[in-house]
Amino acid sequence: MDLVTPGFGLVFWTIISFLILLIVLRKLAWKPILGALSDREEGIQNALDAAEKAKLEMANLNADNERLLQEARAERETMMKEAREIKSKMISDAKEEAQAEANKTIANAQTAIESEKKAAISELKSTVATLSVDIAEKMVKGQLSDKSKQLELVNSMLNDAKLN
């Protein structure tokens, strides 16, 4: 049946026409259209990539800022700590020094007191000795004014000596 038999005329014209259509459309339409499409897609892709990059950079920047802040905070913390340490050290040093000074003063005072005391005691001793000698002289002078009292003295002294 000729419905399903390719006819020469139409085959001939279809081959020629299709080839012409293919060549004309390729040059006039497909190249510019596909070129424009891929150019645009490339542009969009590039813009997206750039945006992604910018976002990444932004994140990096933020992270940097955060890190700097953190560092500053830590530094402040250490500085405060150091200051506190220095303060307490200074206080304790001053206390120690004062204590040492006080101790030294006390010790000096004590030594002075001791030496004063010794001097006083020795002076007292000598004074007491002089007084005793004076008293003894006066007493001896008084007692030796009569004979009986002299004898009594000698006796008591002798008794004492015997008792010793």
Added chain:
Amino acid sequence: MQITTLRHLVTILFLLFSITSFSAEKSDGKDEKFDAKKMIMHHVKDAYGMHIVTLNEGSPEEKHITLPLPIILWTDNGLTTFMSSEFHHDYNGEVIVEKNGGRFVNVHEKVYQLESGASSVQYDEEHHPTNAAKPLDISITRNVFMMWVSIAILILIFSAAARRYKKSTNNLPSGIASFVEPIVVFVRDEIARPMIGETKYKKYMPYLLTVFFFIWINNIFGLIPIFNGANLTGNISFTFVLALFTFIITNLSGNRNYWKHIFWMPGVPVPIKIFLIPIEIIGIFTKPISLMIRLFANITAGHIIILALMSLIFIFESVWVSPVSVFFSLFITLIEIVVTAIQAYIFTILSALYFGMATEEAHH
């Protein structure tokens, strides 16, 4: 809103022209009964003139409005050309045209050259002429004519779209380009890229796009009643040529891996390798043949269904059948509108698939 108006318009046009041309068919036979098969075949097959409308039918002033097209023949006496109007709308072999020393008749839209001495066509039992031979015929038939119209429209549409891109500074589509672009992108991203692969698809894009739009626009033209059944994509000559191009491109771009799969299938035992060779060789040809038959059969079948539904009115000779016929043929027409795009898509995607198979790299 606009689309519905358009659809109404198309429907009205369809009814108008279909019915008048069917009635014209009937009046041709005068006393004969209406022959649905003859009418349908006449509409589905190619013809020498673009018959547009018949006026005053049945009356003595009956007038056929037909666009005459050139008939080009290569005979023993060389190139012979004349206009199809010289047959005076006759396709029963009654009008004899004498040109360039030969006598020609039109028998069912095929030009025959009468043998010398014969004064009229003699037929055998199967109604084949016995005393006339077919010369080499490269006439501009209505299918060739409509093909050229479609080519002109395609070139207009797509060069206009391309100009829009050139005009815009940032490659943005505007005007007709924004209508064309999604379809072009569809062919690229849904057909070429997945079927052929990212690295090689670019080479085949011009062919795939051309085939897709060429088939689609001619499918649509086949449905427009004013073109009176210019059934180009439902003609096996046309689908044969497109399938032939796919066949040639597939086998020219076939790489080592493709031929290896045909002649020495890897990964199977030797007896099966030998067994597979003839099957694979047949496969080279069945692929394009299936393309050819699928498009031809789908489009022709759609036309035949619509025409057959319309013929019911004339077979039953009752106007009361017409609502049923009109409703069903409208329904089928709407389906056919979808089929125009689907068949173009299927032809293109299968071509792309074959190109993809031919260029696939070995991955075993």
